Amino acid sequence: MSTVNLKVNGRSVTVDVDPTTPLLYILRNDLDLNGPRFGCGLGQCGACTVIVEGEAIRSCITPVETVQGFEITTLEGLEKDGKLDPVQQAWIDAAAMQCGTCQNGQIMNAKALLDINPHPTDQEIRLAMQGILCRCATYVRIQDAIRRAIPLVAAAKAAARMEVVA
Amino acid sequence: MSVNTKIPAQFEKMIEGLTATKKGNGTSRRDFLKGSGVLMVSFSMAGLAEANALSSKSANGSAAATQALGPYLNPGPDPRQLDSWVAILPDGTAMFYSGKTDNGQGLEIAFRQLMADELDLAFRQTRMIMGDTALTCDQNGMSASSALQRAGLPLRRACAEARRVLLDLAAAKFSVPVGDLTVSQGLVSVKADSSKKATYQELIAGRKFNTTLTWNGTYGNGLDVSGVAKVKTNQELQITGQSIPREDIPLIATGRFTFAMDVKVPGMLHARSVKPPVAGAKLISIDDSTVKSLPGFVQVVNAGNYVAVVAEREEQAIRAAELLKTEWEKPSKAAFPTSDDLYDYVKRTPPLSNPNPNQTGNVDAAFAAAAQVVEAEYHQCFTSHASFTPGCAVADPRNGQMTVWSGDQKAYAQRRGIAALLNMPLEQVRVIWVMGPGSYGRNDAGDIGLETAFIASKVGRPVRLQSMRHEGIAWDPKGAGGVMKIKGALDAQGNLTALDQESIWATANNQVDNAPNTPLETLIGQMMGLRYPSLRLGNAGNPPQNYDIPNKRSRVKQVPIGLDAESPIRAANLRAPQALQTAFASESFIDELAFAAKADPLEFRLRHRPATGTNARARGIAALKAAAEAFGWEPRIGHKPLGAGPIVTGRGIGARNGGRNGAVSVQIAEVEVNIETGYVRVKRWVIAYDTGLVVNPEGLRNVLQGQTLMAASRVMSEEVTFDTEKVTSVDWITYPIATHLDAPDRFDIVFVNGDLNPNRGDLPHYEGGEESTGDPGPAIANAIFDATGVRLRRVPMTPARVLAGLKALQG
Ligand code: FES
Numbered sequence: 013m014s015t016v017n018l019k020v021n022g023r024s025v026t027v028d029v030d031p032t033t034p035l036l037y038i039l040r041n042d043l044d045l046n047g048p049r050f051g052c053g054l055g056q057c058g059a060c061t062v063i064v065e066g067e068a069i070r071s072c073i074t075p076v077e078t079v080q081g082f083e084i085t086t087l088e089g090l091e092k093d094g095k096l097d098p099v100q101q102a103w104i105d106a107a108a109m110q111c112g113t114c115q116n117g118q119i120m121n122a123k124a125l126l127d128i129n130p131h132p133t134d135q136e137i138r139l140a141m142q143g144i145l146c147r148c149a150t151y152v153r154i155q156d157a158i159r160r161a162i163p164l165v166a167a168a169k170a171a172a173r174m175e176v177v178a
Numbered sequence: 179m180s181v182n183t184k185i186p187a188q189f190e191k192m193i194e195g196l197t198a199t200k201k202g203n204g205t206s207r208r209d210f211l212k213g214s215g216v217l218m219v220s221f222s223m224a225g226l227a228e229a230n231a232l233s234s235k236s237a238n239g240s241a242a243a244t245q246a247l248g249p250y251l252n253p254g255p256d257p258r259q260l261d262s263w264v265a266i267l268p269d270g271t272a273m274f275y276s277g278k279t280d281n282g283q284g285l286e287i288a289f290r291q292l293m294a295d296e297l298d299l300a301f302r303q304t305r306m307i308m309g310d311t312a313l314t315c316d317q318n319g320m321s322a323s324s325a326l327q328r329a330g331l332p333l334r335r336a337c338a339e340a341r342r343v344l345l346d347l348a349a350a351k352f353s354v355p356v357g358d359l360t361v362s363q364g365l366v367s368v369k370a371d372s373s374k375k376a377t378y379q380e381l382i383a384g385r386k387f388n389t390t391l392t393w394n395g396t397y398g399n400g401l402d403v404s405g406v407a408k409v410k411t412n413q414e415l416q417i418t419g420q421s422i423p424r425e426d427i428p429l430i431a432t433g434r435f436t437f438a439m440d441v442k443v444p445g446m447l448h449a450r451s452v453k454p455p456v457a458g459a460k461l462i463s464i465d466d467s468t469v470k471s472l473p474g475f476v477q478v479v480n481a482g483n484y485v486a487v488v489a490e491r492e493e494q495a496i497r498a499a500e501l502l503k504t505e506w507e508k509p510s511k512a513a514f515p516t517s518d519d520l521y522d523y524v525k526r527t528p529p530l531s532n533p534n535p536n537q538t539g540n541v542d543a544a545f546a547a548a549a550q551v552v553e554a555e556y557h558q559c560f561t562s563h564a565s566f567t568p569g570c571a572v573a574d575p576r577n578g579q580m581t582v583w584s585g586d587q588k589a590y591a592q593r594r595g596i597a598a599l600l601n602m603p604l605e606q607v608r609v610i611w612v613m614g615p616g617s618y619g620r621n622d623a624g625d626i627g628l629e630t631a632f633i634a635s636k637v638g639r640p641v642r643l644q645s646m647r648h649e650g651i652a653w654d655p656k657g658a659g660g661v662m663k664i665k666g667a668l669d670a671q672g673n674l675t676a677l678d679q680e681s682i683w684a685t686a687n688n689q690v691d692n693a694p695n696t697p698l699e700t701l702i703g704q705m706m707g708l709r710y711p712s713l714r715l716g717n718a719g720n721p722p723q724n725y726d727i728p729n730k731r732s733r734v735k736q737v738p739i740g741l742d743a744e745s746p747i748r749a750a751n752l753r754a755p756q757a758l759q760t761a762f763a764s765e766s767f768i769d770e771l772a773f774a775a776k777a778d779p780l781e782f783r784l785r786h787r788p789a790t791g792t793n794a795r796a797r798g799i800a801a802l803k804a805a806a807e808a809f810g811w812e813p814r815i816g817h818k819p820l821g822a823g824p825i826v827t828g829r830g831i832g833a834r835n836g837g838r839n840g841a842v843s844v845q846i847a848e849v850e851v852n853i854e855t856g857y858v859r860v861k862r863w864v865i866a867y868d869t870g871l872v873v874n875p876e877g878l879r880n881v882l883q884g885q886t887l888m889a890a891s892r893v894m895s896e897e898v899t900f901d902t903e904k905v906t907s908v909d910w911i912t913y914p915i916a917t918h919l920d921a922p923d924r925f926d927i928v929f930v931n932g933d934l935n936p937n938r939g940d941l942p943h944y945e946g947g948e949e950s951t952g953d954p955g956p957a958i959a960n961a962i963f964d965a966t967g968v969r970l971r972r973v974p975m976t977p978a979r980v981l982a983g984l985k986a987l988q989g
Pocket residue numbers: 049050051052053054055056057058059060061070071072073
């Protein structure tokens with residue numbers, strides 16, 4: 013056991029764990045963040061996806077010691093000032109799920125995709141999302157949600173720019 | 179907030195407005211039954227809130243409070259009491275207690291729409307508790323997409339009866355006949371004098387309904403109740419038919435929802451199972467010296483061949499399970515055939531069951547007189563439920579009770595299984611269903627609740643057990659594999675005069691388990707040495723004969739798969755059990771017949787009028803026509819000439835007709851085949867679906883889309899592979915499923931109402947979803963044939979098989 017310092021959803025936290033522990037278990041069991049979840053523990057499904065410094069990573073195969081000092085965002089951290097992230101809003105609008113257990117990975121990966129490529133084509137969406145599995149096969153709705161998110165993300169960005177200018 | 183310091187948001191709204199109710203903590207169910215309606219409600223709220231507050235670490239002491247609530251009713255709440263079903267809460271909302279469960283199909287919303295209509299409430303005035311053995315009647319949980327079909331009317335009747343009692347109370351209060359009253363959003367008023375009014379909660383005033391219903395004496399799927407009041411006609415339903423959004427989606431999308439795997443009980447330990455290295459191995463010894471000194475290690479739990487390790491933290495339990503030294507003796511003979519040998523194996527193995535064929539007409543004479551005989555053999559591999567997150571449950575053994583939170587779709591079956599395994603009276607066992615991953619039938623969740631309860635009983639502390647990925651795919655109960663042979667006779671006009679079918683399924687074993695009703699039918703029970711006295715038969719089917727054919731014969735044989743217990747290849751119900759398998763054969767074969775008869779596949783189907791029974795026929799024809807119209811079907815005889823490629827396209831139909839609980843489904847797939855790589859993608863799906871009364875159109879669309887793409891995944895890429903001693907498909911690489919790349923460009927769904935009297939006020943709701951599971955396999959196979967001339971008769975239809983077919987054509 014040793015002390016590990018993390019920055020999660022804008023908060024600094026310290027946990028006393030084996031530093032090789034996958035980040036996933038720390039998030040879920042120590043920080044009570046249940047958005048990321050265990051799907052395979054093998055880096056194959058995306059259920060455990062979190063965003064580290066803007067990049068979607070798989071927390072089930074990420075030793076917690078390797079992300080010390082980096083900004084970690086989980087599904088719970090997407091909301092800002094009580095406002096849903098546009099990607100979350102698009103998911104709700106599209107009713108993009110059945111059981112929902114994979115949707116953390118879908119949403120977080122889509123969020124990271126749209127941050128890098130705000131106007132992906134249908135094929136770019138498919139390719140960027142192909143590693144995030146959904147056993148309920150809700151892919152049609154997820155892709156619909158991402159298409160719905162494109163203008164919402166653009167609008168949110170424009171609004172943020174306005175605020176800065178003002 | 180009532181009883182807890184932190185309550186997950188999905189239950190928060192349920193609890194709002196209940197602060198006036200008395201706490202249920204520490205009060206027994208019997209006291210509640212003696213008490214008032216409000217008390218009973220508050221019991222329910224307290225129980226559920228606590229149950230789910232357990233996901234929060236700060237839920238101080240609430241687990242103990244939940245545990246203290248026993249003893250529980252055996253067999254459960256009394257279906258004859260209206261109070262077992264409906265309660266009016268102090269905030270004016272109505273609560274319904276449903277023994278059904280909802281793993282993401284939106285059932286709760288659909289039920290509440292029916293409820294709102296029958297009770298004359300706004301939708302937001304309805305609430306629902308599902309699948310808690312202490313609170314809801316035994317309705318068998320989720321089963322065959324049939325919750326609305328089977329439990330919809332009992333719910334409506336109970337709500338109509340509750341409304342009747344409330345109106346009677348109002349009539350007495352205002353001294354007017356019931357006919358002089360009107361009710362809207364739970365407010366009853368006198369038509370002629372609107373100053374005379376009272377809300378439902380004022381009328382019931384904390385009392386119970388104390389009203390007896392007529393019950394058909396049946397639990398489970400067939401449970402039915404009725405009161406004096408009549409349900410409304412479909413024309414009077416206003417909220418039913420609207421696409422009211424699911425309330426769990428915003429919670430899930432923001433990480434606020436508590437799934438079964440998120441439940442946390444204070445002081446909870448973590449466990450992992452250790453599976454034998456090969457199927458049927460016998461445990462010789464356990465050496466815990468490698469794990470004893472690990473930080474957090476608590477203990478090894480063992481009974482027979484079942485082994486688990488328990489630790490303080492989750493990653494410690496995983497590590498201990500990896501490091502624990504176990505020694506096993508391999509079985510003396512091969513456990514099963516290899517997956518490649520499966521089809522020859524079932525044909526050469528003496529069947530356990532070989533009943534006389536079902537026969538109508540004179541099949542032999544029809545074949546003797548045939549102008550043409552067509553024959554084909556179809557092969558279906560084993561498939562896995564492969565739920566997205568592997569089985570997980572939490573069990574709390576304190577206070578002489580066993581409380582289990584589980585995503586298993588059948589809470590009552592699990593309660594019975596746990597009580598039997600632990601030799602505890604049912605009165606001390608409570609199973610609380612919490613939404614888990616899509617289960618699609620008897621998945622690994624059916625085993626995990628018993629395993630968790632067993633471990634907790636040994637450790638004496640609350641335990642959370644989750645399977646690892648390989649357990650979820652390799653060891654879950656499987657959709658059955660087998661062989662289907664079909665022979666058809668065509669007369670000189672190309673009409674189908676006879677069908678002769680034989681199916682052989684590897685479904686006979688000692689562990690047929692479609693619900694964890696008894697430990698005999700669970701993995702842990704078998705590993706502890708429990709056995710039925712002899713082999714049993716599984717759920718085996720023959721291709722549905724959905725067409726009007728004068729002469730038919732069909733025979734189903736069942737053979738054992740080899741290892742008859744503790745096997746990772748145990749056949750069980752997987753989404754529309756046997757329908758996906760058998761429809762692949764029957765609807766592919768109809769196209770093969772149409773090709774031989776030089777007929778367009780749609781015209782051939784319409785000519786042979788789907789199914790018997792006037793209503794079914796009319797509905798089947800209506801759905802075929804609706805799908806063809808939505809797709810823009812152009813008649814074509816034979817397949818297209820093979821284009822130069824690399825991409826060629828084709829279209830195909832799959833149609834089922836009331837095979838599962840009355841619904842009718844027709845699907846048309848348009849595929850792209852890359853003739854260089856063999857990769858097939860469905861570009862476009864069209865579904866025409868007749869579910870009868872549509873309660874929530876968007877919810878049904880969502881379910882149909884998912885069912886279809888999951889079924890396509892099963893026939894395009896999924897195969898449980900095994901050598902003679904173990905399953906070798908163990909993760910998402912070795913058991914590939916559909917990905918985002920397989921999503922179609924377009925998905926059209928048409929709701930059809932082909933009833934002879936489509937506007938009848940009692941148009942029933944049939945099942946909603948599973949009927950569509952059979953169509954994608956044949957639709958894709960027929961479309962590949964249309965595009966290339968290649969006929970695939972084995973699933974999965976992988977690129978390699980497409981390429982082999984193309985090669986054979988050219989060769
Ligand atoms: S759980 Fe991390 S990728 Fe599957």
